[in-house]
Amino acid sequence: GDSVTQMEGPVTLSEEAFLTINCTYTATGYPSLFWYVQYPGEGLQLLLKATKADDKGSNKGFEATYRKETTSFHLEKGSVQVSDSAVYFCALSDLGYGQNFVFGPGTRLSVLP
Amino acid sequence: ETGVTQTPRHLVMGMTNKKSLKCEQHLGHNAMYWYKQSAKKPLELMFVYSLEERVENNSVPSRFSPECPNSSHLFLHLHTLQPEDSALYLCASSRTGEGQPQHFGDGTRLSIL
Numbered sequence A: 001g002d003s004v005t006q007m008e009g010p011v012t013l014s015e016e017a018f019l020t021i022n023c024t025y026t027a028t029g030y031p032s033l034f035w036y037v038q039y040p041g042e043g044l045q046l047l048l049k050a051t052k053a054d055d056k057g058s059n060k061g062f063e064a065t066y067r068k069e070t071t072s073f074h075l076e077k078g079s080v081q082v083s084d085s086a087v088y089f090c091a092l093s094d095l096g097y098g099q100n101f102v103f104g105p106g107t108r109l110s111v112l113p
Numbered sequence B: 001e002t003g004v005t006q007t008p009r010h011l012v013m014g015m016t017n018k019k020s021l022k023c024e025q026h027l028g029h030n031a032m033y034w035y036k037q038s039a040k041k042p043l044e045l046m047f048v049y050s051l052e053e054r055v056e057n058n059s060v061p062s063r064f065s066p067e068c069p070n071s072s073h074l075f076l077h078l079h080t081l082q083p084e085d086s087a088l089y090l091c092a093s094s095r096t097g098e099g100q101p102q103h104f105g106d107g108t109r110l111s112i113l
Helices: none
Strands: A003-006 A011-014 A019-021 A023-026 A032-038 A044-050 A056-059 A062-065 A075-077 A086-093 A101-103 A107-112 B004-007 B010-013 B018-025 B031-037 B044-050 B053-057 B064-070 B073-079 B087-094 B108-112
Touching: A003 A086, A003 A101, A011 A019, A019 A107, A023 A032, A023 A086, A032 A056, A032 A062, A044 A062, B004 B087, B010 B018, B018 B031, B018 B087, B031 B073, B044 B064, B044 B073, B053 B064
Parallel strands: A011 A107, B010 B108
Antiparallel strands: A003 A023, A019 A075, A032 A044, A032 A086, A044 A056, A056 A062, A062 A075, A086 A101, A086 A107, B004 B018, B018 B073, B031 B044, B031 B087, B044 B053, B064 B073, B087 B108
């Protein structure tokens, strides 16, 4: 079945450091890929997405590129802020209406001032 | 303000109680989702409603009963739950055809005694 693997957390960085959170997937078809963010005490928010190979999703300084050859969708940000502290979830969708919508386990990021 | 409102935010109940979780959105979306978020486990999709009809039920025990009276409201009725049902229950919504949940509520933290 489809699955998403993320790097284990927690990840602790200093402010203005470069961030990479690795995400790899397995899927039978050609999935769409997503990153969600969950701030403390809140629900998840869609951060960015990419629907086909070589697409780059970007939002709020975060970027991720859909790499079909390496089945990866790594999340990057050039300079993190304390306000970026949250849990980040990689996810894929192989079909519509949430069917076969699979989340990774999440990676907790803590950014220190 | 996420646009998706869940009530209550916290709920403690005994195993023999009956309670309901409520989700409300006024984003004009017509697909709504229930997810279960347990510690150290990936998000689990429980139910999906599209245009007020259930389109997905991921083998959820019958002690969880969803209800979608209209496209703005979603309920999760709870009856004779087990301690392992303690978790954060997240509601989400999207436009039909988007294929993934766009907006999440902040969740209801459920504790079963």
